Amino acid sequence: MTTHDWTASWIWGGGESSPRNEWRCFRKQFECPADFAGQAQVRLCADSRYVLYVNGMRVGRGPVRSWPHEQFYDTYEIGHLLRPGAVNTLAILVLHFGVANFYYIRGRGGLLAEVAAGDVALAATDGEWRTRPLAGFSRAAPRMSCQQGFSEIIDAREEDGDWSGEGYDDSAWERAVVIGPVGTAPWTKLVPRDIPYLTEEKLYPAAILEVNRVETPAFMAAIDMRNQFVPESADHANPIRYCGYLATVLRLERAGTVTVGLPTGLPSGSFYVGGVAVKEWRGEQPEQYAELALPAGDHLLLLDATASNHGGSFHFGLDADAPFSLRSPLGELEAGAGTPFATYGPFDHVEYIDHQGARELSCDHADYLALAAVSSAAELEAYREWARPLDPGMYTEADVFGLSVWRTRVERKPVAPELVRAVLPVPEPAALPRFDVGDCELVIDLGKEQSGFIGFEIEAPAGTILDLYGVEYRRDDYTQHTYGLDNTLRYVCREGRQRYLSPVRRGLRYLIATVRSAAGGDPSADVSNNVSGNASGKREPVKLHEIYIHQSNYPVANQGTFRCSDPLLNDIWEISRHTTRLCMEDTFVDCPAYEQVFWVGDARNEALVNYYVFGATDIVKRCLNLVPGSSEMTPLYVDQVPSAWSSVIPNWTFFWVIACEEFIGHTGDRAFAQRIWPAVRHTLVHYLTHLDKDGLLNMKGWNLLDWAPIDQPNDGIVTHQNLFLVKALRKAAAIAEAAGLAHEAEEAGFAASSDSLAEAINGRLWDDTRRAYLDCIHPDGRRSDIFSMQTQVVAYLCEVAEGERRATIDGYLAAPPAEFVQIGSPFMSFFYYEALVRSGRHAQILADIRRNYGAMIEHEATTCWEMYPNFAENRANPKQLTRSHCHAWSAAPGYFLGASALGVNRKDAGWQTVEIAPQPSDLAWASGSVPLPQGGHIGVRWTRSDARMKLRVEHPREVSVNVVWPEGLEGELEEVVY
Template sequence: MDKHWKAMWIWGEGEPSPRNEWRCFRNTFAYEGDPGRPVSLSITADSRYVLFVNGYLAGRGTTRSWPKEQMYDTYSIGHLLRPGADNTIAVLVLHFGLANFYYLAGRGGLIAQVESGDEVIAATDRTWRTSKLAAQDSTSPRMSCQQGFAEVYDARLWDEAWNRPGYDDASWSAALEIGPAGTQPWTRLIPRDIPFLTEEKKYPSKVMSLARVKAPRFTAAIDLRNQMVKDSITHANPVGFTGLLAAVLVMEEDGEVAISFPTGTRADDLYVDGIRCTPAHVDQPETYYTLTLGSGSHLLLMDITSGDHGSVFHIGVDSEAAFTLRAPLHAARNEEGNPFTAVGPFDAVEYIDYKDGRELRRDHPDYLRLKTIRTEQELQGYEGWMQPVSRQLYSAVDVFGASVWRTLSEKHRVPQELQFAVLPTQNFAQLEPFPDGDCEIVIDLGKERSGFIGLELDAPEGTVIDAYGVEYIKDDYRQHTYGLENTFRYICRSGRQSYLSPVRRGFRYLILTIREQRGPVKLHEVYIRQSTYPAAEIGAFRCSDARLNDIWDISRHTTRLCMEDTFIDCPSYEQVFWVGDSRNEALVNYYVFGVTDIVKRCLRLVPGSADMTPLYVNQVPSAWNSVIPNWTFFWAIACREFISHTNDTAFAAEIWPAVQLTMEAYLEHLNGDGLLEMKGWNFLDWAPIDQPREGIVTHQNLFLAKALRDAAAIAAAAGQEGTAAAYEEASSRLTEAINRHLWSDERHAYLDCIHADGRRSDTFSMQTQVVAYLCGAASGGRKALMEAYLKFPPADFVQIGSPFMSFFYYEALEEAGQFELLLADIRAHYGQMIDNDATTCWEMYPNFSENRANPNQLTRSHCHAWSAAPGYFLGECILGVKRLEDGWSKVAVAPQPCGLTWASGIVPLPAGGEIRVRWNVSDNRMTLRVESPADVEVEVRFPEGMQGEVELV
């Protein structure tokens, strides 16, 4: 039943959708109810909110959702109210003002309502007061193309008592009413369908280093995407543009100048006074130039032609000689007040993965001529192409750039007293200023965390605290989060103060750099409020191999950190619900946590993208119109697995129309040979398999055949038996076409693809053979060949390239009964993570293509739940607990020791309860104990050739 809303959507003066605006709202009301009387507060906002009741942090949101089905949260707040006194509801709303991978562009808005029974006690309307949060600098950089914004927060500009009763908000404005519930773009409000996330205060393990550092004299961060392609704020599709960035460097004396691009150049072209420069040093992607320049003005032109998905462009300049930067053709013409002018775009394109697009043109004559000019005056003929970089898109506070490019780094001994900064104690760590330079400390949280960074300190006014989170440090190597501004700046007011960032971040190591330090800084606390889905650690696994125990532990921790209001790919770089990833994450979750609400919520979100395409996009809710066909197929497979796991036939009936819609859409892409042939991001693995964006890709034809069979099972569960038979038949026809057209008699294997021009691929991969076996396409002699390839992969086949693909490989090994090989692969690949001090599972294996430029970079993301396979397979295969019938009414316990002498563990059941197993092996005999609920039938299977005793409890 829909809630009855009396509240109005409200916002403040100014733009309806301002970029990166933090806005505060307050309402004070009298409350005469009893102290124990139930009182609830329902709330949602665009884009995120933090809720305070009488100064107490009561909750945060909003749960990610499609605007057409905006989710609201309901809190019980009666215990926070003061009967017979004034009570204050205060809300901080963080509005993005642009689209990304977990948010569709909307407009700023807040709606909230306080109720007790049928009585509405308070509701948002024009009587609420509002003010932009003056401490937050709205020009702070984007975090990444996937996310919102980093923050620059000046505590001198804001009264932290704003959220408490008694605060004088007379200078604030009256809120503006947008409209009632149901107002566009939030056409329907629906209640939250999962529990609230946890908030656990976690202290770091230690301060691991102290150094005197210096930053370059000038750094800046620029959003070139929104500068060059103005309407790109409304979507998250990649764009491309040709253009230049211009500035004038004024040297007050002769000297050497260093110019850096901490995240790399775009077109690898820097021109100074018409001369193309050669980098002095490249540390991928960082690019550094060293120039000797005479006194006077020098024209800088940077070729910024590139594809751009939304990453920040960084530039730094440093010199012993005095210099300034200004905009060309006299700084006074640049009303935006920064030294950069964009030239162009001479061409711009937008790319949508599953639609036709054109290539970016790079041959415009003005663009080519401009790269040859030598003086500022020569720009005068091109003023029609020149536009000042918008002040909203330019940040002079570049925490990331200054953290990456340190012009000095001098190590110092870490005093024992400095550890008080990370310990729950009344003591504090005192940091004295260095006479020349900034103070940098690196804090190890002990393991990867995800949540909200908190600081408590005592500092002189104006002290700057730069915070930067990274995932991996080894010796002198730091793996910088290129493409992610995992940073914030906090500028201190005078005295004792605290700050809790409202922006979620994931990291293991926190680098704090204290700049502009005018006196001692006392660090009382540094911590993180870890926030994840509330899942008890019901699942368990232990065995005689300590290495496997560590691997299982990091798999569980990875899965926890990648469970927010949906499954996400990683807590640092993206925090995005990738549809395909979540299928594997759900299976791991079933075994380590056993929760189901988050799985159902994820499955329900996917069809919301039907407004973009019936093929369904690969990350939701998202403004990137991107389709990975396999991700849609994995969604259909995951729907069937959820129904089988829970025996939830009501969900089958609910989700079936959405499954049917997308299956029919894909069947329309079958060609005359009965094969799926389409444009899209035809992806499965980060490996050099032949998977072109257009043509017939074998692995996704195979997964479509499996998805059709699973769609048939969903239809049957939904009571659509006739339709189920039709989908079974469609799957059989597709499988027959695959075997007819995509098999190579010469190589005795399935080829990777047939290109759009009809050329048969000469690439053969283990990925394709694994999927052919797993999806049941191979039979008879071909199946025997696939099983042989699983055991002995041909050396000239492309090998498995990622832990994600290993999940499917392990599924195939399980089906083939190759448990020893499965366990050996887990030990080898995940063991190297343990050897490198991993506390979570890596996105990639070392030496994948993106890492080869730097052998120290073992992976991109160090916490990626698509990689947490051992959390599932150690429980299902080695412990041996496997569902036999829907809803786990019948269970097999079939251990596979594979050389282990003992194992024990717990597998949670979807309706509550658990299966407990303990087994020991001695002299080829197994002693097995199984504890299960009385209504679960247990079928025990000893390993082949082994006898034993069973105790069923």
């Protein structure tokens, strides 16, 4: 079938075209002919994501991330699931975000699906399909992060049977609304999926590490301040800044001590109680807690919500030794509607496109300034024109993250031996401990970082709450909470035994599962009835039959291998391999937990590691093809795609050009070169318009290379990106040559531009006194007084430094000057290692890997960290070693141990000729294999004794192998051809 023969129409339901966080069910029953031959396909697509069921069996998930103007659809073979001569059921759950993020452009809710047996259409989406929102799902679930969609809150008591199965009665559901045929905006073009489907492997945890009795504050809520203050910000993912207030009235029944808890900290640093600012806060950053002695009665709580906000939730909690309630200062709660909060403002707001605001935020409005002194709800009436009730869709008291971070009491208990049944595939369940006061918390270790879909089977009384929270790092009594990521799930049980598999992807190493008793009534009860203290009453047994994760990644096998005489390097290679696999979804992603975003620059290094570890090429081609889709946003291409954040990192576009050339070289795919060349030419032509009168790239953007404190302002002349532009122009010329279009690169002047740019860099950005390239020239003409290893490495790597300057920098590579800014991330280390390879310093690569990655292994890492310990973003909390504990931009050893220690490198396009040049350094032996893009592998095993090396090389007969022996060693070769 082609995109021109669809019989289906796009459909939706309900009254909103793009509802915030709606999970909507669709069903269609259809007859399968009695003479059905056994072959049938379903094609489908949805905005934003779907889960497909056929006769109650889950078939697949999708679609892959897409630009709306080029929407991917999926095709599944389902003939084996159909019953000839009977009624069959197609059921589809659509998760519509309704909010733009870093991997989704906001469109509208929609489903397109059809089933065909050969040329016979059996079912197609139209106005006869039945639909309704998923029963028991709360649309008020918190945003996971600015990069992602939403966490989930499920109340299974509201379910009325298995809606995906064939016996379910959907006659009371509404009929779907037809949006339009294929080609309807925003999905103007449909294209078939261009990569294989992802894996789903059911993995059980390794252990239960802790059992705790925990008590939690009486009140906790998650609030979406961004979309409350600036509703139109749901249409984009650009950062915004606004000024305004959040207000509620605390009614204390008797005098007591009230604790205000802000698990993610204050937005602006100002919190007022009755017009008086709270000054004394405690807690490790970013958490902030304050104890207040208050008399009985009403107290106005006013939070200055002024902030820069990219998206996510604000968490607000209260606890007290006296009964209390909250009410809105507007009074709506008493009328039976609304939330206990109101907002005032925004008095001003600014949107930042590509890190630039149209103007400065103005927070000098007289009413804004005066509000800080307001002491009561009555006084707030004077500012009614600025007031808005907090939208219930932006608010939930089912704040699993807040309750997991702020626990008012924790009492550790022994882990009973029978609890192991909860993490093993055995038929007997584990009965969870019960406490007279407090909840039961299990800390579950998955054994290593994983990425996928959490599932469980539990037996419990109706109303029992199971809260799940995933984190990446724990050590001793320290848990690194996922500030900035609401990595949680709340499930409210129906009576009896039940199963649940979340459709929301999560990354985690540890799963914190808290069982909260059903006693005390409805967990969603109105906050006005809330009092301090935990619920009490009869507690029936809760049995956990199993808990697991459906690991889901791009389908790759471990074709690349590496082992050597140093066990530390073996462990480092393994965490590099595992990190890369976890960051391979429908694109490369930066990390499986915090973001799950395809960052264009990260993917260049990730692709190289993948070539050596897994050998996958379809995912690389898909990533490269997605980037030019952002040309409608900017001809400079955005740094993460497809994304609603208009953000340009020039280096990321340059890395994309470099990665295109490397893919062509790796695969020999000249057809790809021909297809991608126009997009490469398009963006570089536009970058060259940003050269100043002296021939240097001088522009506004996110001028990033490393997290280290190098001088890389978002405006002006930044040396490292001028250097990478030189390399990108040269690689572009190579792409044109591979495409047979060298004359077009010559017409665009890329070779001449790269030479003149290199000359300008050497003329203006070299400092003779410091014998180094400076980091930048600021917009006001001020030359940076900061010198960094980053800039020197890039100058060497991009071959702009020549002659004496190159020799000088070569010395810096060997012994980095202490006064230079040092490398701050494993991402930058990748380029450093590339430079060390060029300078022949292979032993130094191993030493650096052992030092920096060895620190990760020392801390029991199973994946590579985003940053080096206690650097930059980590300094606020010395226990936080890095933000993300699984970041594929950091997996450099997976590439360099194969390319350097094994010495396997291609010498021409498509790996027709391979050079084997082992670099033993201090190793006694090494063995491994590197997969080839055309299939097969290069196998290498060497041992070294004194001045002699024995080398075994295994390769396909179609591949020519040249061996280069290490300097000073005699060689004995065994060549095996297959």
